[in-house]
Amino acid sequence: MPKNPIRLEANSRFERLDFANESLISLFDHLHFSRSGHGLAGELSLAFLSDSELASIHADFLGDSTPTDVITFPGEASDGLVGEICVSVERAEMEALARNELFERELTLYLVHGWLHLVGFDDMEDADRLLMREAEQESMGAIEKAGLIPNFRLAPKSLDE
Numbered sequence: 001m002p003k004n005p006i007r008l009e010a011n012s013r014f015e016r017l018d019f020a021n022e023s024l025i026s027l028f029d030h031l032h033f034s035r036s037g038h039g040l041a042g043e044l045s046l047a048f049l050s051d052s053e054l055a056s057i058h059a060d061f062l063g064d065s066t067p068t069d070v071i072t073f074p075g076e077a078s079d080g081l082v083g084e085i086c087v088s089v090e091r092a093e094m095e096a097l098a099r100n101e102l103f104e105r106e107l108t109l110y111l112v113h114g115w116l117h118l119v120g121f122d123d124m125e126d127a128d129r130l131l132m133r134e135a136e137q138e139s140m141g142a143i144e145k146a147g148l149i150p151n152f153r154l155a156p157k158s159l160d161e
Contacts, residue, residue: 004029005041006082012048014089016155023150027108030148031115031139038119042080046111051090067091070110072117085114093154104152105140112139 010024024046032040049057051067059065061073069091075081087110096106116135117123123132143149 004032006032007043008046009043010046010048012089013053014048014050016157017048017089018153018155019150023148024111027111027143027148027150028115030143030146031112034139034142035119040077040082040118042075042077042082044075044082044118045084047084047086048089049086051088054086054088054091057086069095070114072114074118083118085111085118087111087114089154102149103154104149105144107152108143108149109136109140112136112143115139 004025006028008021008024008028010019010021012019028044054069054071055065055067057071058068061071067088069088071086073084073086075083087107089107092107092110093103095101096103099106113132113136116132116139121128121132121135123129
């Protein structure tokens with residue numbers, strides 16, 4: 001397999017989250033090669049944030065102060081930037097509990113969703129949202145089949161949380 005031209009930079013501002021960078025690299029290698037023709041190369045930044053941090057970004061850049069699960073910023077290819085995917089670890093934790101889903105799968109879904117935005121999917125209109133959901137299901141199925149769900153782990157909440 002050729003070398004993936006995307007370099008990952010993963011930053012966690014969510015203290016309870018633990019993961020191995022290698023598992024993220026494997027995930028994004030798979031995503032990169034599973035949808036050819038996108039031409040993305042350069043640095044991809046992943047930011048793991050709290051609900052309040054992502055809501056603040058949501059307000060600052062999209063004019064909506066409500067909490068959300070993922071926000072994607074496309075990069076400038078001329079600057080060697082693929083983009084940035086910002087995810088709320090808290091939102092993934094809450095949604096996983098509410099839907100009886102595995103936390104690591106929910107957080108991976110947010111990363112997949114962000115990646116799909118970078119390769120051209122949109123979810124603003126109903127028809128586009130349907131295509132996005134189908135691409136998410138297809139991607140998640142392939143990721144699970146290949147055993148590539150990253151090893152995201154959460155430390156227990158402290159008593160002051």
